[in-house]
């Protein structure tokens with residue numbers, strides 16, 4: 001049940017994308033997300049689709065796994081589509097009933113918006129599927145390093161992030177365990193009205209909080225015992241180093257962005273949105 | 275009255291990249307009233323196996339019969355099953371949550387639909403059985419020591435008066451006296467009320483002392499399922515899968531190697547002492 005959430009989950013596989021430097025993946029993902037809003041024509045969408053499909057293919061993450069990650073945003077997607085569909089007044093009227101009017105422009109906007117949102121989610125989850133949480137925080141720390149100059153505690157923030165990420169599966173597992181133990185004692189988490197259900201969560205939440213605090217305490221103690229004292233003067237066991245393939249990835253990405261912007265804005269197959 | 279497992283398989287996270295086969299074609303029959311020990315190296319599937327016994331995990335394939343009824347049958351009453359099969363998890367102290375010990379132990383009976391007085395009655399009885407001192411009954415479970423928490427948690431399951439009691443390493447991390455106390459109490463309960471007891475343990479000595487039958491798990495499959503002394507005959511194979519026979523088994527085998535004609539199928543220190551004495555006396559009277 002809780003384990004079905006795939007957003008932010010790592011998918012272990014051996015692929016070119018998995019091996020890339022996390023900084024490359026962070027920057028490229030950001031570029032891709034921005035690029036989605038930089039074109040307005042059908043040809044732009046085509047290129048963005050092809051690019052995404054190619055990356056998915058190379059990453060060896062099964063398509064079904066990616067689609068499963070989309071489930072939680074179905075609601076959001078529906079709302080966006082409906083708003084765009086009924087509230088955009090633009091072009092020929094296709095359909096009219098009571099207060100609902102669908103125009104050609106509205107239909108196009110709705111479809112494009114949906115596609116953009118889906119690509120946004122797939123693009124960013126592709127990054128988390130192919131990068132372990134540790135690599136990700138390393139990458140973020142390295143990218144934000146310049147902010148140290150203006151006294152942003154980059155290392156501490158990155159450390160907190162990696163600890164938080166590390167704790168998610170642990171707490172999920174703990175929840176599972178405690179839930180089972182209480183069910184074995186006759187607890188019922190499923191039936192009853194909302195108040196009864198909230199009450200039935202107490203046997204789950206109390207031990208969970210206790211264990212979270214205990215773990216936090218243990219971890220702090222263990223870090224202290226190993227002389228952890230923040231980021232100052234700290235070196236890495238595996239420092240991030242760009243390799244040949246990372247530069248290649250940057251070049252491919254830049255080529256894609258230039259292409260999609262140029263083609264998306266200039267080719268005559270225009271379907272204007274904004 | 276029995277538990278019967280037929281070709282049980284269990285796979286964690288089936289259908290994802292993290293697929294992990296934890297049980298592999300397990301066939302077992304546990305008759306009512308038996309004291310069964312389960313042993314196996316870390317990760318051999320013991321905890322996974324016992325979570326099937328009260329329906330917390332549902333087998334990926336295979337059948338499980340409780341008293342002849344298939345528990346995977348449509349409409350089977352899982353609550354009733356869980357009332358009869360009590361499960362004490364590994365590190366059960368992590369499940370405590372109430373404001374005081376007594377109330378926490380009452381949680382199970384209360385869920386069974388008993389009146390507050392009856393629940394209290396049962397809780398007191400269970401707490402006495404696990405040997406927790408009366409002065410702790412009103413203290414917060416979070417203030418207790420590890421061993422006291424463990425006793426409280428075990429009492430929480432005992433208070434439900436299960437017909438089958440399953441314990442997953444109930445003595446891990448306890449001192450020798452605490453360990454013996456708890457196991458002795460469980461053995462006493464087993465004798466007094468002919469409750470079925472299934473005990474997962476890492477200690478061959480404990481199993482040898484209490485269990486009528488020993489199930490050895492290896493890589494998710496049942497490797498041996500026999501009387502303890504017969505299983506310990508295979509001590510070399512046990513060593514190969516990261517286990518060992520009780521120490522006395524080794525002593526007896528050593529003695530035989532050095533020319534003393536003792537029996538090697540003894541499993542406890544007391545039995546071994548008797549056997550050695552018997553042989554010595556026999557030896558002296560003959561010569």
Ligand SMILES: Nc1ncnc2c1ncn2[C@@H]1O[C@H](COP(=O)(O)OP(=O)(O)OP(=O)(O)O)[C@@H](O)[C@H]1O
Pocket residue numbers: 286287294295296314315316317318319320321322323364
């Ligand atoms: N929640 C889970 N998700 C995925 N795999 C799991 C899960 N729980 C256990 N496993 C895997 O299943 C296998 C059997 O685990 P199990 O907990 O049954 O072992 P065990 O015999 O109880 O070990 P131990 O003696 O350490 O308690 C292990 O390889 C473990 O990695």
Ligand SMILES: [Mg+2]
Pocket residue numbers: 320321322364442
């Ligand atoms: Mg276990």
